[in-house]
Amino acid sequence: MQQAVGSYVLSLENVAKTYPGNTKRALDRVSFEVAAGEFFSILGPSGSGKTTILRTIAGFEKPDEGRVVMAGGDVTHLPPNRRDLRTVFQSYALFPHLTIGENVQYPLRMSGMGKLERTRKAAEALELVAMEPLAGRLPHLLSGGQRQRAALARAVVSRPQLLLLDEPLGALDLRLRQQMQHTLVSLQKELGIAFVYVTHDQGEALSMSDRVLVMREGRIAQLGRPQDLYFKPRSEFVAEFVGNSNMLPVEFTADHGSYVGSIGGVTFPEMRGDKSGKARVAVRYDNVHIYPAKENSGTSRLSGIVENVLFLGTNIEVDMRCGDLRIMGSLPAGRADSIVAGQAVSIGLDLADASVFHV
């Protein structure tokens, strides 16, 4: 995965930052590289330092330690207006006194481009996001989605190498979000601009990105391709955060020269370990299978009671209790009618690719 030296547009080297008045570091020696044309996402819970990373890259915050390097060289001490990157603000930050067209022209005007040229370029950029007919409007007369697209056009109009987006879809409703996700991905491919995209929606991060950086309390928890994070989480935290996983306690015991795990007193022969003792296993919701209680095929099953069923459109989430374990499972919505709260069920777990974390 590591990019060859020289092909990156952005590189952070051991960046650390503590906000004045805080004792805890907001960023703790963070290093990563973003390749040219890459869709790079930063994922993490609230307060994990995602915004701080973006603001450091953009130049609104100075790191206490470390360097920010862009293709042209070290930019750590360069002011924001001299960096070859653009930010899409969560609040859009469209200038209220300028029309959409004038907003998009703004960066071109700042660099001294002539009026004709910049009008043409602005129109092109607005066309990319299907906003050209609204160029003459003032921002407050637009809907949220339209403002979002205008902000996007303004950010890409001067073709920067790098675009920073801080939860750009946060203020939009679900449908608009999905539409905008498509717009963003196709825009990114079309322009070949590297995106650094901050979100706390793991679905969004996994579906759109080339690589994902997971942050936890100012540190990098894991960096990798979406499928790596999903199938090979390196820590419980990542498994839980990225994969919609149940974290279940396992006990490994010696068995024929190796070790076999049991959950809730039931042994699962396909779960093999290399040492004995207590551990935790991450089981994604879609690896939980639910059968009627009477059906007993002889393979390892846990028996439980359905506590709650959540209808999510294409699938349902079932919340079950087995003794003192809580297990969540995800099923196709077609089975919604066959499962009701209070029902006794038999639960199968698909543990073939489950990640085990020893305590």
Next chain:
Amino acid sequence: MALFATPAVPARFRFRIDLPQVPVYAWLALVVLIPNLLLIGTSFLSVAEGRIKFEPTLGNYVRLWHSAGFWRLLWKTLQFSLLGAFLGALAAYPMACFVGRAVRNNRSILTVLVLVPLWISLLMRVFSWRLILGQNGVLNSSLVSSGILDTPSSAFLYTGSSVVLTFAYISIPFIFVSTLNAFEKIPQSLIEASQDLGATTVQTFCHVIWPLTRRSLAIGFSLAFLVTVGDYVTPSMVGGINGTTLGVLISSQFGIASNWPFGAALSIALIVAVSVVVGVALWSCPQRGVFSGDETPSGGPPPGARPRLGFIGGSILYGVVVAFLYAPLLLMVVFSFNDSTLQAFPLQRLTFKWYAELAGNSGLIAAAQRSLVVAVCVVLVSSIVGTSFALILHYRNLLYSRAIELLLTLPLAMPSVVLGIVMVLGTEIVGVPPGLARIVIGQASFIMPITMLLVLTRLRRLDPSLLEASLDLGASRLQSFVHVVLPLIRGAAIGGMLLGVTLSADEVMVTLFLAGPSQTLPIWVFNQMRFGFTPSVNAVFTLLGLFALSTVLIGQFISRRRAID
């Protein structure tokens, strides 16, 4: 009868008057419309053998049109106020930028410090400049004692520049308060977006900050201009012959010269000229776009921004301007304890004799008592009327309620000298004699709108669903009003009352026309100064200043305790 109707009423075009609206229309007619129409009417009359002739004529206007002296005076009047407001803006705009955008801690203290002079008697502020600029003033005595001048110069006082200087001094707080809010309102994300899009600091100022603040600057500028252009006291106190303005001429038509029709025509000419200036100022600084409200509303720099050159420059500017605002006032306080009839350094012994002298002065005590009575009456009338008018305008669907609101606040926007004579005409016609009643009516004409505006602003910011929630929770309309609306507007109403007290206690310009022989305290002081100066005037002003300050502090304290939103 319901106290308030639900706002949306479709049948707007039916002309219908219901009971609560009657007082609004009555006030509008009696205090605003009729007196102003009288002014216009009077300007078309003439005077023969000392009596007004009731025959319409254009004579006054023709006389003005052909009088070179009038044009020169008009130009000079506008020039003084424009220059004063311009100099004021030069100091106040960057200062507001500094306080609104660069300062993070103690912003409210820095703000109040600039605004306090607004509450201190105008007369006192003007008078203190006389202490500095006068023949025996501080400036002269220090120049003489340091050997720069041989004899005291009369070049400082009684010139056009002393008027401009004093006007600039008066203008600073007005312009500061108007622009500060605009600077604070700009979301930090807009500034960052501009930098992010490649703009330098200068470009960000020209293309983002200036367009978003120039409207407020124009408003502050106009406000300062309006206040100073109608001021005939300052020019007569510090301007002498060279500083005469149209306002001085107008006031003399209602005094010594006693030519009301000519004075009325002059007033109309002044209003026209002022409207043109204010119109141009507002037109040249248009407002475009509105904040959509989804920007992060963070005034001030991001935390972590370290003091830089701009910050240091801003601090110095702020310090210098505040020193400029307070030095004259402090000087006056110091001299009120100085055992000398000369207002000059070095100071003599500490004394309280000027204060003691006040206690034995029956004229002063009578005037102070009168002032108290006037203030109580004015505040009672203004707060009761202002609050109920605000409620009526907000909750009843008055036809053209926006226009009515504007007309009710018209007296606030009139140059004081014009408001003074308008109120003379209005009270004269219904037979109110000069004296307390006239003063109360005249002062209420502009203090009532202030209370009304304060309460209206509060009402408009209230969440409309609060009232609905109250009704929904089973309260009647009357109960909702008593338990929800009233407590929420109480702070604004009390603020209006306190402001009214200080305004009434300090008012000179309008009151002077209405008082006749019954002088209020500031009028009494003004007359004392005209007929010769005693240091006890310093003492009176010090006491008045203390009174105003404590009122402000009480107001601050109350509003702090009620700072819910």
